[in-house]
Amino acid sequence: MTGRVQAVRGMNDLLPETVDTWQGVERSAREVFGQYGYREIRFPLVEKTELYARSIGEATDIVEKEMYSFQDRNGESLTLRPEGTAGCVRAGIENGLFYNQVQRLWYAGPMFRHERPQKGRYRQFHQIGVEAYGMPGPDIDIELILLTARLWRVLGLKGLRLDLNSLGTPESRAGYRSALIDYLSMRRHELDEDSLRRLSTNPLRVLDSKNPSLRDVIEQAPELPAFLDEESRTHFAAVQSCLADAGVKFVVNPRLVRGLDYYNRTVFEWTSDRLGAQAAVCAGGRYDGLVQQLGGDDVPAVGFAIGMERLVELLRVDGEAADAHPRLHAYMVTADPSATCSAIRLAEELRGRSLRVLLHCGGGSLKSQLRRADRSGAHCAILVSKEMPVAVKMLATGTQTEMERSAVGDYLQLHCSDHGS
RNA sequence: GUGGCUGUAGCUCAGUCGGUAGAGUCCCGGAUUGUGAUUCCGGUUGUCGCGGGUUCGAGCCCCGUCAGCCACCCCA
Numbered sequence: 001m002t003g004r005v006q007a008v009r010g011m012n013d014l015l016p017e018t019v020d021t022w023q024g025v026e027r028s029a030r031e032v033f034g035q036y037g038y039r040e041i042r043f044p045l046v047e048k049t050e051l052y053a054r055s056i057g058e059a060t061d062i063v064e065k066e067m068y069s070f071q072d073r074n075g076e077s078l079t080l081r082p083e084g085t086a087g088c089v090r091a092g093i094e095n096g097l098f099y100n101q102v103q104r105l106w107y108a109g110p111m112f113r114h115e116r117p118q119k120g121r122y123r124q125f126h127q128i129g130v131e132a133y134g135m136p137g138p139d140i141d142i143e144l145i146l147l148t149a150r151l152w153r154v155l156g157l158k159g160l161r162l163d164l165n166s167l168g169t170p171e172s173r174a175g176y177r178s179a180l181i182d183y184l185s186m187r188r189h190e191l192d193e194d195s196l197r198r199l200s201t202n203p204l205r206v207l208d209s210k211n212p213s214l215r216d217v218i219e220q221a222p223e224l225p226a227f228l229d230e231e232s233r234t235h236f237a238a239v240q241s242c243l244a245d246a247g248v249k250f251v252v253n254p255r256l257v258r259g260l261d262y263y264n265r266t267v268f269e270w271t272s273d274r275l276g277a278q279a280a281v282c283a284g285g286r287y288d289g290l291v292q293q294l295g296g297d298d299v300p301a302v303g304f305a306i307g308m309e310r311l312v313e314l315l316r317v318d319g320e321a322a323d324a325h326p327r328l329h330a331y332m333v334t335a336d337p338s339a340t341c342s343a344i345r346l347a348e349e350l351r352g353r354s355l356r357v358l359l360h361c362g363g364g365s366l367k368s369q370l371r372r373a374d375r376s377g378a379h380c381a382i383l384v385s386k387e388m389p390v391a392v393k394m395l396a397t398g399t400q401t402e403m404e405r406s407a408v409g410d411y412l413q414l415h416c417s418d419h420g421s
Numbered sequence: 422g423u424g425g426c427u428g429u430a431g432c433u434c435a436g437u438c439g440g441u442a443g444a445g446u447c448c449c450g451g452a453u454u455g456u457g458a459u460u461c462c463g464g465u466u467g468u469c470g471c472g473g474g475u476u477c478g479a480g481c482c483c484c485g486u487c488a489g490c491c492a493c494c495c496c497a
Contacts, residue, residue: 006470006488061495065422083497111497116422118491127497194494205495259496269497280497307497335455368449370457381457395457 010115010123020325021312025155026108029128029306032151036143038104038130043084043091045110049077055086055290057261059201066113080112083260084129085287085303086294092133093296102134108308120278120310130284131303133291138238141266141286141302142246145239148270148282148304149248157314160281162249163269165256166236168228170264170289176227177203183221190217204257224254232265239266262287266302274317275310282306329355329416330392331373335366335385343384346405353409355416357382379416382408 007013014022030040049069056062068080081087084107097103108128115121130147132140145162152160167173180203188196191206195214198205207218228236243250250268258267267285275281284304291299330350334343347357358376360369366383373381374395383391390408393400394415403411 009488066495113496115495116493117489118493121496125497129497210493277492277494278496283497305497310497333456365450366455367453367457369455372457374457383456385455391456393456398457400456 008123010117012122012124016325018312021315022308025308025311025315026128028154029106029108029151032147032154033106033130035150036104036147038106038132038147041088041091041105041107042109043087043107045081045112046078047081047087047090049079051086051090051294052079052082055089055260055262055294056083060259060261062113062260066115068112068114082113083111084109084127084305085131085260085262085290088129088131088303089291089294089296089301093291093294098133098291098296098299102132104130104132106130118278119276120307120313122309126308127305128308129303129305131301133299133301135302136288136300138235138242138266141235141239142242144284144302144304145243145248145268146246148306151306152270155311155315157311159274160270160272161251163253163256163271164240164243164250165224165253165267166228166232166239167224167257167264167267167285168232172227172229172232173224173264176222176224179222179227180204180206184217187217190214202257202259207255208257235265258283258285262290262293264288268304272310272314274314278307278310280307281310281314326356328358328376328378329412330357330380330382331360331376331378332357332382332384333360333366333369333373335383335388337363339384339386342386343382346382346384346390346408349405350409350412353413355409355412380412 033040049067052067053063058064062082067082069077070079072078088105088107092098092103092105097105106129108126110124110126112124114123117123130144132144149162152158168176181199184191184195184199184203184206188199191199192209192211192214195206195209195211198209204224206214207221209218225233240250240252256267256269258269263285265286265288267283269283270281271279272281273279282304284302286300286302288300291297291301332343332347334340343359347359350357358378360372364372370381370393378395380395381393383393389402390405391400391402392408392411401411
């Protein structure tokens with residue numbers, strides 16, 4: 001046991017039992033995305049560091065202190081992706097996906113951020129993301145939100161809360177930002193340490209402060225909606241009325257600010273009160289300027305990402321959707337070692353008929369082999385011996401039937417369905 | 422990055438005042454002369470996270486370190 005190597009902090013193993021749930025979620029997501037006409041895109045886990053610096057924002061925590069960056073052998077700085085949008089945009093530009101066309105894309109996979117691990121927050125975590133390009137109107141914003149609502153329904157998830165806000169155009173957001181800085185600077189002697197720091201890094205975040213003594217300052221602060229330009233205002237109004245029309249409940253939250261610099265106009269966030277401090281299961285918004293900022297045409301875009309670990313945690317608590325792995329049809333045991341070749345041949349025949357057959361390996365008494373058969377969860381055990389015909393024993397009832405090996409396949413298909421007993 | 426709590430068998434945990442470590446579970450074997458769930462009997466589980474210090478003696482006290490959990494912060 002000495003010198004044993006541990007996993008990297010905040011990077012977890014997913015054991016088979018958990019993977020069953022993950023696969024169930026992934027399958028549901030794939031199905032729902034397909035219903036809306038979205039197609040999967042895959043892009044690298046590693047990109048040039050510059051890509052993230054230019055898209056997420058130089059002054060954000062992610063870029064400043066959370067990226068896994070390293071020097072490639074040629075001296076170039078590379079980074080393990082901390083989120084998916086930047087890579088997706090880069091891939092789209094590079095492959096001409098945005099040239100005079102609309103794209104509906106999704107992706108899934110691991111992301112990396114060097115944060116202090118806690119519940120719902122890991123250094124390697126997984127996101128499922130959806131991105132839509134080339135559509136400037138509120139209709140596509142609504143489509144994305146309806147898509148998420150449908151996914152929750154399919155998964156059997158209830159009690160999530162949807163918060164909505166509009167950040168306006170970069171210009172109106174900048175106008176608000178400077179008005180807020182002016183106001184907060186005026187009352188800076190009332191701010192706590194955290195808020196003073198945020199004042200210079202991300203002033204909109206000050207409004208999120210949980211410090212009760214700042215309540216007064218925050219309540220009297222200028223509000224973002226007042227700074228919205230006319231177009232953003234109508235856009236946001238359309239999003240709201242259409243969502244209400246579609247029967248989706250939401251709360252307009254003027255303090256909702258996404259952390260990444262590229263967001264504008266509609267932003268939204270689904271949260272749960274059962275996840276502790278990391279409550280956001282799914283969040284996203286519009287990022288109309290990003291494609292151009294990364295060297296592409298002026299292509300409008302909207303997207304969101306789902307935190308897999310958080311979603312799975314919610315399903316573990318109250319979900320119904322856990323997708324059990326399919327049961328084995330048969331666990332095959334041998335009454336004596338000389339029957340091994342014959343058992344292997346029969347197992348292969350059965351697998352050729354799409355049956356799931358586990359062949360006992362490693363010997364042992366018949367008793368111990370049958371015990372393993374029982375614990376494997378298989379519907380039945382198949383006993384193969386050298387001389388006698390094959391015996392099929394139903395493990396739930398204990399009834400045992402002898403038959404020629406050519407009859408086993410039909411017998412299993414008849415008696416070992418996943419739905420019946 | 423900051424703070425609080427916690428690290429004992431594969432898993433869940435007990436371990437009193439400092440005197441060289443225990444239960445349940447799991448696994449293996451037997452009762453059952455080749456036939457699995459229960460029952461009964463027997464058996465293996467360990468650098469007490471790691472390193473140092475105090476002590477005649479440390480799982481227990483002290484320091485450091487690593488890891489986990491929760492919160493701050495940040496975000497999916």
